[in-house]
Amino acid sequence: xxxxxxxxxxxxxxxxxxxxxxxxxxxxxxxxxxxxxxxxxxxxxxxxxxxxxxxxxxxxxxxxxxxxxxxxxxxxxxxxxxxxxxxxxxxxxxxxxxxxxxxxxxxxxxxxxxxxxxxxxxxxxxxxxxxxxxxxxxxxxxxxxxxxxxxxxxxxxxxxxxxxxxxxxxxxxxxxxxxxxxxxxxxxxxxxxxxxxxxxxxxxxxxxxxxxxxxxxxxxxxxxxxxxxxxxxxxxxxxxxxxxxxxxxxxxxxxxxxxxxxxxxxxxxxxxxxxxxxxxxxxxxxxxxxxxxxxxxxxxxxxxxxxxxxxxxxxxxxxxxxxxxxxxxxxxxxxxxxxxxxxxxxxxxxxxxxxxxxxxxxxxxxxxxxxxxxxxxxxxxxxxxxxxxxxxxxxxxxxxxxxxxxxxxxxxxxxxxxxxxxxxxxxxxxxxxxxxxxxxxxxxxxxxxxxxxxxxxxxxxxxxxxxxxxxxxxxxxxxxxxxxxxxxxxxxxxxxxxxxxxxxxxxxxxxxxxxxxxxxxxxxxxxxxxxxxxxxxxxxxxxxxxxxxxxxxxxxxxxxxxxxxxxxxxxxxxxxxxxxxxxxxxxxxxxxxxxxxxxxxxxxxxxxxxxxxxxxxxxxxxxxxxxxxxxxxxxxxxxxxxxxxxxxxxxxxxxxxxxxxxxx
Amino acid sequence: xxxxxxxxxxxxxxxxxxxxxxxxxxxxxxxxxxxxxxxxxxxxxxxxxxxxxxxxxxxxxxxxxxxxxxxxxxxxxxxxxxxxxxxxxxxxxxxxxxxxxxxxxxxxxxxxxxxxxxxxxxxxxxxxxxxxxxxxxxxxxxxx
Numbered sequence: 067x068x069x070x071x072x073x074x075x076x077x078x079x080x081x082x083x084x085x086x087x088x089x090x091x092x093x094x095x096x097x098x099x100x101x102x103x104x105x106x107x108x109x110x111x112x113x114x115x116x117x118x119x120x121x122x123x124x125x126x127x128x129x130x131x132x133x134x135x136x137x138x139x140x141x142x143x144x145x146x147x148x149x150x151x152x153x154x155x156x157x158x159x160x161x162x163x164x165x166x167x168x169x170x171x172x173x174x175x176x177x178x179x180x181x182x183x184x185x186x187x188x189x190x191x192x193x194x195x196x197x198x199x200x201x202x203x204x205x206x207x208x209x210x211x212x213x214x215x216x217x218x219x220x221x222x223x224x225x226x227x228x229x230x231x232x233x234x235x236x237x238x239x240x241x242x243x244x245x246x247x248x249x250x251x252x253x254x255x256x257x258x259x260x261x262x263x264x265x266x267x268x269x270x271x272x273x274x275x276x277x278x279x280x281x282x283x284x285x286x287x288x289x290x291x292x293x294x295x296x297x298x299x300x301x302x303x304x305x306x307x308x309x310x311x312x313x314x315x316x317x318x319x320x321x322x323x324x325x326x327x328x329x330x331x332x333x334x335x336x337x338x339x340x341x342x343x344x345x346x347x348x349x350x351x352x353x354x355x356x357x358x359x360x361x362x363x364x365x366x367x368x369x370x371x372x373x374x375x376x377x378x379x380x381x382x383x384x385x386x387x388x389x390x391x392x393x394x395x396x397x398x399x400x401x402x403x404x405x406x407x408x409x410x411x412x413x414x415x416x417x418x419x420x421x422x423x424x425x426x427x428x429x430x431x432x433x434x435x436x437x438x439x440x441x442x443x444x445x446x447x448x449x450x451x452x453x454x455x456x457x458x459x460x461x462x463x464x465x466x467x468x469x470x471x472x473x474x475x476x477x478x479x480x481x482x483x484x485x486x487x488x489x490x491x492x493x494x495x496x497x498x499x500x501x502x503x504x505x506x507x508x509x510x511x512x513x514x515x516x517x518x519x520x521x522x523x524x525x526x527x528x529x530x531x532x533x534x535x536x537x538x539x540x541x542x543x544x545x546x547x548x549x550x551x552x553x554x555x556x557x558x559x560x561x562x563x564x565x566x567x568x569x570x571x572x573x574x575x576x577x578x579x580x581x582x583x584x585x586x587x588x589x590x591x592x593x594x595x596x597x598x599x600x601x602x603x604x605x606x607x608x609x610x611x612x613x614x615x616x617x618x619x620x621x622x623x624x625x626x627x628x629x630x631x632x633x634x635x636x637x638x639x640x641x642x643x644x645x646x647x648x649x650x651x652x653x654x655x656x657x658x659x660x661x662x663x664x665x666x667x668x669x670x671x672x673x674x675x676x677x678x679x680x681x682x683x684x685x686x687x688x689x690x691x692x693x694x695x696x697x698x699x700x701x702x703x704x705x706x707x708x709x710x711x712x713x714x715x716x717x718x719x720x721x722x723x724x725x726x727x728x729x730x
Numbered sequence: 731x732x733x734x735x736x737x738x739x740x741x742x743x744x745x746x747x748x749x750x751x752x753x754x755x756x757x758x759x760x761x762x763x764x765x766x767x768x769x770x771x772x773x774x775x776x777x778x779x780x781x782x783x784x785x786x787x788x789x790x791x792x793x794x795x796x797x798x799x800x801x802x803x804x805x806x807x808x809x810x811x812x813x814x815x816x817x818x819x820x821x822x823x824x825x826x827x828x829x830x831x832x833x834x835x836x837x838x839x840x841x842x843x844x845x846x847x848x849x850x851x852x853x854x855x856x857x858x859x860x861x862x863x864x865x866x867x868x869x870x871x872x873x874x
Contacts, residue, residue, distance in 0.1 A: 136750075136754045136757075137771070138746075138750070138751060138754060162754075162769070162771075164757065165753065165754040165756075165757030165758060166753050166754065166757055166769050167757075167765075169757035169758070169760055170756060170757050170760070170761065170762045170763055170765075170848070171762060171765045172762065173765075176765045177765065179765070180765040180768070183768055184768065187768070187770070581807050581808075589807070601806075601807050645773070663812060665806055665807045665808045665809070697806060698773050699773055699774040699776055699777065699805075699806035699809045700772070700773055700774055700776060700777030700809075701774070701776040701777075701806070701808070701809055701812050703777060703779065704776060704777065704778070704779045704780070704812070704816065705812070713773070713777060716772060716773055716777055718779065718781075721770065721772065721777075721779075721782055722781075722782060722785055724770050725741060725770065725782055725785050725786045725789060725791075726785070726789055728739075728741055728768045728770070728786075728791075729739060729741070729786055729789030729790050729791050729872075730789070
């Protein structure tokens with residue numbers, strides 16, 4: 067039994083108006099364990115707190131109950147008060163007699179009776195409280211950024227600038243991501259490469275940043291502050307530290323028929339390649355699926371022309387292990403596959419292209435050197451139809467499209483339409499839309515310019531069918547505002563495909579025990595107040611992996627994620643929440659149920675030696691809670707069949723004592 | 731003979747992040763509900779062991795209500811989904827035992843739904859009051 071002190075607050079008249087505080091203090095004085103009971107006008111004031119401190123010292127109190135406002139208001143205050151008086155802060159319980167009593171009841175007798183019961187419940191609970199000490203864990207002062215697009219680059223640069231080492235892991239041979247493939251960016255029409263490539267170079271040259279390109283994360287262990295990550299460095303058959311990126315091998319390689327993924331297969335590259343001129347790291351990579359030397363052992367041209375001897379056909383995948391304090395996910399997005407959208411004839415005609423392919427066609431470094439030419443015959447198109455929401459906002463067809471709005475398509479389609487009319491004023495440009503959504507700084511002005519200054523035909527309605535007829539594409543569509551069917555013979559049809567999270571995201575989420583929504587976008591810890599943190603401590607989100615985003619939003623989120631990471635890495639130790647689950651090893655039967663219900667992966671099973679009554683020892687598998695990872699929800703405590711799992715601060719015994727006190 | 735108005739005893743388990751805050755909000759807005767409701771704070775609705783509910787009935791509670799975050803909004807991501815499944819099982823067991831289904835309830839109340847919290851409690855108390863005392867599960871040995 068503890069020596070308990072009870073302190074009843076008047077809160078001016080907020081409590082005392084409907085609760086007879088003196089009667090409450092007197093009634094609770096008779097509860098088991100209570101050795102001191104008092105009331106005071108404002109318990110949270112300095113004088114009130116001093117009174118608590120004095121009473122703790124004078125009456126050698128082992129636990130205190132404050133009958134006052136909600137614990138959400140002043141629990142932290144009174145815990146500090148207790149700590150200042152040398153009492154463990156977790157020996158404090160609050161009876162909420164303001165928000166949940168005096169403010170909702172008008173009758174003094176009723177309010178007083180309820181306040182006494184709430185006080186009794188708190189006394190019953192504090193009788194069973196145990197002093198708790200938050201655990202501390204060290205922080206590895208290094209961050210990992212998964213994904214090297216603009217989101218990952220910006221996050222890494224911001225963290226590195228704050229003085230912490232950062233590693234970027236990128237699956238492609240170069241960082242840069244989707245933004246590197248874009249031509250111009252809305253709404254300012256500045257060239258994507260001009261603003262991105264300096265950042266890539268900064269990241270490549272920063273003393274605090276290491277780039278693991280052509281690599282992927284294969285395993286994640288540990289927890290916030292102490293992640294252990296295995297990174298697979300795929301064999302690129304070129305020594306990264308030797309290659310100068312001169313590009314001679316990529317010109318001499320005899321295997322010329324490899325679809326160039328950077329240009330979305332619209333032209334070819336060699337089997338040894340550098341994705342694009344400004345690649346970082348600027349190092350050649352051999353594609354093992356096409357290299358004749360690797361496949362049949364006959365060739366070796368690149369090795370002969372390489373002046374520095376960087377080619378290594380015997381290279382193997384390497385695995386490296388590194389420790390990190392924080393992980394930022396920046397895996398980005400991809401346009402969805404349009405195979406299921408037969409009505410737009412995407413797989414039947416080369417002249418039906420996606421918007422990303424259109425970007426490459428208008429990019430000076432693209433397959434046509436920036437000339438807008440039809441992919442089928444290389445002729446200049448005179449009529450172009452843009453179709454928006456291809457697979458986006460597609461509630462009826464969720465098996466082939468996405469229910470959500472992809473957010474960026476309205477703006478980039480306006481950009482494409484505007485750029486086309488700017489370069490080729492003789493071209494007729496039609497845009498079919500469901501709605502034009504332009505929330506963003508200078509976005510609506512940009513769209514209005516496309517309509518008003520550049521004469522783009524915006525038509526509200528969806529395209530029903532695209533059928534290739536000779537050299538033309540016959541487009542059937544409805545004009546909802548005019549209420550009629552339209553038939554347009556187009557030369558080029560551009561589909562604004564919905565975007566979806568990168569396919570690497572789901573296995574990564576499993577490794578990180580980070581949660582995802584039904585669309586495989588990572589979930590944030592709170593949609594409004596913690597938008598860049600994953601619910602899993604130490605995992606942060608940057609860019610389109612969390613939801614569709616344009617570049618300015620991605621960069622702001624990247625900076626915000628970096629700030630959160632810096633805040634974490636600045637700490638030498640992390641103080642945990644002591645109200646965490648705890649397994650009674652003697653009772654645990656090793657069934658693994660708790661491990662399965664834990665949303666944080668905080669429970670692992672360990673083999674432990676137990677002394678048996680006959681003095682032999684026996685190895686048993688028992689649950690072990692990682693206190694730095696456990697968030698204290700208590701799901702495991704109910705799932706545990708043997709009753710071995712309990713939650714500190716909210717123990718079974720404590721809650722039952724409260725139930726009993728209330729029901730007495 | 732003096733007839734006293736029957737007052738049911740209601741135990742409400744509220745999760746710390748949504749429903750407990752919703753109850754606080756009801757207080758802030760002075761939205762009254764009967765004093766028969768006594769709230770116990772738990773970190774998450776999934777912390778509520780069905781045993782606690784049985785214990786409350788055993789000790790003479792007339793109704794037990796469990797409030798958590800709305801599905802999909804759980805502070806711990808998935809806690810209230812566990813709650814939903816566990817309570818479905820418990821309620822069917824109580825049904826089997828012949829305990830009126832109306833004595834138990836699970837309700838999702840967010841931190842912004844002070845009005846919903848008060849309305850829910852008013853409704854639940856009226857519902858339980860209509861049933862009268864819980865005699866079937868009460869353990870008379872627990873009575874003083």
